[in-house]
Each structure stands twice: as structure tokens, then as C-alpha cells.
Amino acid sequence: MSFEVGFEHVNKNLVFKVEDYEEKVRKINEFLEYERTNPNNYIGWLHYASHINHDLVESIKKQAKYFRENYDTLVVCGIGGSYLGARAVIEAVNGLMPQDKFKVLYFGQTLDPNYTSQMLAYLKHKNFCVVCISKSGTTTETSIAFRLLKDLLEKKHGKKGAADAIACVTSIGKGALYKMAQKEGYSVFELPVNIGGRYSVITPVGLLPIACAGIDIDRFIAGFVRAEEKFGSPELSQNPAYQYAAEQNLLYNNGYNIELLVTYEPRLQALAEWYKQLYDESNGKDRKGLLVMSSTFTTDLHSLGQFIQDGTKDLFETVLLFDNPKIDVVIPWNDDDSDELNYIANKKLSYVNKKASEGTISAHANDGNVPNIIIEIDTLDEYKFGEFLYFSMRACAMAGYLLNVNPFNQPGVEIYKKNMFKLLGKKGY
């Protein structure tokens, strides 16, 4: 019962039959396993965790220790797959308002002058260090932010002091960031060439910021290793990740073209952003693909809830529940019960949140006729979270091939960039 995937169906025809999918699933799984070493296929993540280099892990821990002992703030500088995975793990495990004296901030995701100038004004008075993550080193948002951070650090500490405060995760041997790091003397960690951004959380892209945030990366990696086994079976009937992908495919083929990832904890909002990138960028192509969006309940039951219950019937929900929170709150008793809460006084908040999720699943699935997929995990920690991330990646890769799209490219992301470079007058555009 530690990691369970369940389905609340609204209609018998929307239950996938193993025999309709098992052969396809077996073949796609074989392709994934066979092609994983082909650098053109970006499937290097498949068994990365179980083959991870011990020295690499130790050097990441060493860098993290150095940063935590010598600075008060880390700025993670990256966009898209270069920061979403790390942020998902850090916020889920540490919460949104951690007591840790070492703060983690995210920068390099926007061209907005307001956010940028407020961030720089804030950092002026902090003793901050930087992890810059970029495959090429020329992504516009990240490299502008990094230029500004480097400038500020050099003004504060000089060139040498700035170099101590900077670590980079990038492709080794080529690319602008690698060259700059070599020249300036920044620490460098390898971003493997055969893994795309949205599948890279298990590489130094995720591991370095996660370690800096004080999280146990050995346990995180162990969760991935366990998941490789748990969700690696070629047999659909044995593999919950592939069952999830088959169910998504069946719902999509029956007019449910929107998936809403539902969580009941604000600290999982970054996870939702990671999950949306994973699916929307992997499967949204060739005029196909589930549109994956997300919601935090019960908060959004007071906004989107009306639509889900009574609106257009083209969405299904995937509800992600983590049980047994490590910290809890007891609702206090009040002699004057004017707010009418004494019926749940002395109960834990986690109990009320759980009942809210049960009530909502029933309201949406039974009364609202909205298919619900429920993923229930017994606890939220580094290990289980790693398991869930790998589960999602394996399901997403399968979902892409079931749709007949390549889940590892993103040709549609380039067009706005080309237009922007042309408008900005960049050479060659």
C-alpha cells in the first residue's frame, strides 16, 4: 500500500483492457531499453540512477557543503527543465516556509524587469552563491540573469571571490557556459548529453541544488533506483506506470483531452509545474497530446471547482495524495463555538484534509461524472518523491509513444525564439 494507483471510472467503456495495450506496451518498453544508450534518443535517464558514479555524488555533496557553510543564500539560475525538477523536490521536502537559515531562490526564468530588479535589490544585501544550469549557456533568460549575478558577485568579492561562489551544470567540452567556467575557474558538473532537460532531475541538474538545500540525495537516488525496478516491467499488468499511461491514452481517445493534476498541498505546486512541463512538452505535438494543467485543492475548489463539477465534460483528474505528514496541526477547542468548528476540535488538520479529498473525489467522480485517477503514496520524503518522479517519467515516455509522438524532442519551442532573435537583431536570424 505504499504506492498505489487507483481508478474511479465514470463508465465501463473507460476502463482500459490489458489485452488492448499489453503488446504495444511491451514493444515500446523494448524500444526504450534497447535505444537508451543511443545518444540521439535522449533516453539516458532510464537507468541513470542505478549506474550513477559514486565520485560524482560525493563531489556534489562536497560542493553543497561548501556552499551551505560559506553563504546564506543560493540562487538557482535556470529555466524549464534546468530548474523545475530541483524546485519540485526542494519545496516538497522542505516546505514553502522552511526554518533553514540557508535560503534557496530561483532566478533566470523571466525577462520581466520588475522581478529582476527586485531580486537584484534583495541579493545586494545577501551573502549569496549561484548554481547556473544551462546546456548551452546561451538561453536568453538564464544567461541575462547569470550575467547580472556575475556582475554583482564580482563587484562584491572581486573575480576570484565570485568564482568561489559559482558552480555550473552544463555539457562538458563544448558550449558557452562550459568555456566560461573553464576560463573563470568555476566548478563544473556534467549535464549528460543524452538526457533532455525535463528528464534530468536525477542528474547534477537536480542533485546539486537539492543537496545544497540540505536534502539527502543518497535517499533521493535510492528512490529512483527502487522505481527503476518497480516501474520497469515490460508487462502492463505488472507495471503501474504503464497502466497509468494506458488509462491516459484511453481517456484521451475518448474525448478527455485535458488532464488536471490535483494536489492537496501548496508545497506541491512546483511539482505540478515540473509535471506539466514533462507531459506538455513531451506529448503536445503533431496536433496531438493531452493538455496537462494543475490545481491545488482545497484552495482551487473555490475557483476552478465549479467548472470541474458542472462545466464542459472534457477533463479528467489525477489526484496525488501523500499520507502521514511529518508535521501536523491540531485544531484547538473553543468554548465559544461561534465559528461552529468544535465538531472537529482536537482533530488533526491532516485528517480534515484527507476527508476533504475523499469528499471531493466522490463529488467529482460520482456526481460530476469526471474520471478520477488516484495516486496514493504513504509518505512524502526524498525517497518516495524520487519514486514518484521516476514513475511520472516512465509513464510519460510510454504515453508519448502510445500517442505516436516522440516524447523526447520539442521542435515547437524554437519558433518563438527565432522570431524574438530576429526582432532583437541577433546575427544570423
Next chain:
Amino acid sequence: MSFEVGFEHVNKNLVFKVEDYEEKVRKINEFLEYERTNPNNYIGWLHYASHINHDLVESIKKQAKYFRENYDTLVVCGIGGSYLGARAVIEAVNGLMPQDKFKVLYFGQTLDPNYTSQMLAYLKHKNFCVVCISKSGTTTETSIAFRLLKDLLEKKHGKKGAADAIACVTSIGKGALYKMAQKEGYSVFELPVNIGGRYSVITPVGLLPIACAGIDIDRFIAGFVRAEEKFGSPELSQNPAYQYAAEQNLLYNNGYNIELLVTYEPRLQALAEWYKQLYDESNGKDRKGLLVMSSTFTTDLHSLGQFIQDGTKDLFETVLLFDNPKIDVVIPWNDDDSDELNYIANKKLSYVNKKASEGTISAHANDGNVPNIIIEIDTLDEYKFGEFLYFSMRACAMAGYLLNVNPFNQPGVEIYKKNMFKLLGKKGY
């Protein structure tokens, strides 16, 4: 050119014809104006700003001044329409990392124990005050949070001291929160009975927290008053808000059942949450309604961008652009141009962000065949922001009636609550 609504069409049939909508629009507008004083219709917001009570505004300013001078942190306690409008204005005008010593936090929107306990641990060491906003005073999320805050304040300051630190916005004369406030001696501000939560940002629900955040509410109200005039014409050809609603209706009727609200500034994420509640709760009923979702660009071009460009073709974008930011950042020159950014060195970041938006609109509308509606406003301040909020409310009300749904009720929100109360063993369920 100070507030302009434009349309990038992908096909001539998706341009609304004034003659197809003008009569309907005229009639709906007449209904709105005629019924606005009927308390059962929740249209009290229509001319609230132009008829606002001067003494009420002064008492809000006085309360805000008292809080700002005597505390360091304000906790806004409310859910859904009780806090989204205030948060939208405060974050848009002040930014996400303001230098203001007086901090504004939001609480009472979740049943999550992690967030709740971290918030309480944080507040323990702050000299905080509370604005609690609830029509009834028995909304589960808000009243649990308020009970916890009240407890903490009373432990810190005693009953009398706690009472000084609390102000409530609620229905006058009845309801649990009103009764408690009377008994305990809390300041009370009126939540008008004929205005629903998602249309209430111009009432004390929005005005009190906004004033506490140091924002000029006279100018905010003035923006609303100006908008009543600007977007009040019964003639479709004269009314950009109604033109927007007609375009939404035409697109929806032609298979575009998802609207993506796009902004280019992270500080507008709370606005997007407000806008989503406004539309999804107003129009998502009777198995109808646009599904409104949101994205922050260029950030999400590195996640959702692929789907928009190349995925399923059932969404259109509404792009909200505010020009002329008050603070800007200049991209520094670097002799060693290894990051290849010198072609935009010495340019302002707002210029690059603008070119990104132009490049993206062209990529999505021209190459991706995604209809784009562009709302361009010359600057972002209290006044213009007020104008935009009223524009949205007026458009949303019109959009609802064009769809033949009542945009002022939300029957679907109740079902999960009933289920939850039953599971929790509340009397009467």
C-alpha cells in the same frame, strides 16, 4: 492607446460580426443595469465604485494606517473571492519582493498541515495583525486558520491586545464572524450582501488589505469609476469589454473551449488566479463554459510552449501586456562575450521582454494557428489595474449571459463541501 483590445485572427470566420451580437448585448446590458439593485442578483458591483461611501473609504484608510504603524506583518485570512482580488492588486502593484518593511501574507486557503504549521512557526516571531474576510464566518479553511491565528494572538497579547490586531470584513448583522467580532470587539467592515466574492475586490474585501499594503485606494477606486464609464456602453461597437466577451463566445462556439490568459510578468500570477476564479466559477456550469487557465511567459514557453505551438488546436490565448514599467534593468556589456549577449547589451530588459511577446504572438498566431486576443495597457499602476479588473468583470458577466448561464451563482461548489461535512460528522449532514 492607453487601453487597447486587439485580435489576431487565424481565420476570417472567427471574427465576430457586430450585427450578430449587438442586439443580444444591448438586452443583456439592460438587464444588468435594471437588475443591479435586486439583492438576489448579485450585481451590486456594477456601480459600486461610483457610489462608494466616502466615510467608509476614510475608515478603511484609518484602519490601514493603524495596522501599518503598529505591526510589521499583515495576515490576510480568506479563501477564493475573499482574498484573490486583494492579492492580485497587491502583488501587481508592489511586486513579489517589495522592499516595504510591512509584509503581507495570505492564510486560510488550505487544509494542508505542512503549510499551516510552517506559517504559524513563522508568525510566532512576528508582530502581526489580521484581516479576516468571510461572508458567513464558517468557511472551513478560513475559520480553522482564523481560530489558530486568534489563539496565537491571544497568547501573545491577551484578549484585548488580540482584538486590536484583528479587523473583519463580513456581512453586517448576521453570520458567525459578525457575531464574534461584536462580542470580541474587532473592527468590522461591510461585505455587501448583493455582491458575490469574485466581484468584490472593489468593496472592503479588496480595499482594506490593499490599503494596508500601502497602495493608494483612492486611485484604485478612480480606475474603477473611469472603467464604469469606459466599459458601460450598451453598444457593442463602443464597448471593448463586450467586444472581448463576444469574441470569447464566438471562439467557444467554434471549438475553442480553452482560454489561456498569458502574462509576461511573474507578479501577475495572482491576477491570473483571480481571473480564473472569475471566469471558471461564473461561466463553468450547465455542462458549458470556457475553461480558463493561465501561464506566465516567457517562463512557461519552456514547458507549455510546445503544446501551444504544435499540440491539440482547441485553445486560444488572451495576452495581457502592461507597457512602460516603472523600474527597469539594463543588460550589462561584457568584453568577453562568451554568452553571446552583447548584441542586446545596454538595452533595457523591458525591451527584450516586449520583443519576446511580439515574437511569441507571431509564432503562436501565424505559425501555430492559435487565435490571440491582445489587451495592451500603457502602464501598470493602481488606476489602470482597477480599470482592467472592472473590464474583466463586465466582460465576464456578459460572457455568462451570452452562454445562457447565470454568471453570479456557483451551485457546483457546494457538493464537495456537503460530502466533506458528512465524512467529518458535522451535524445536519
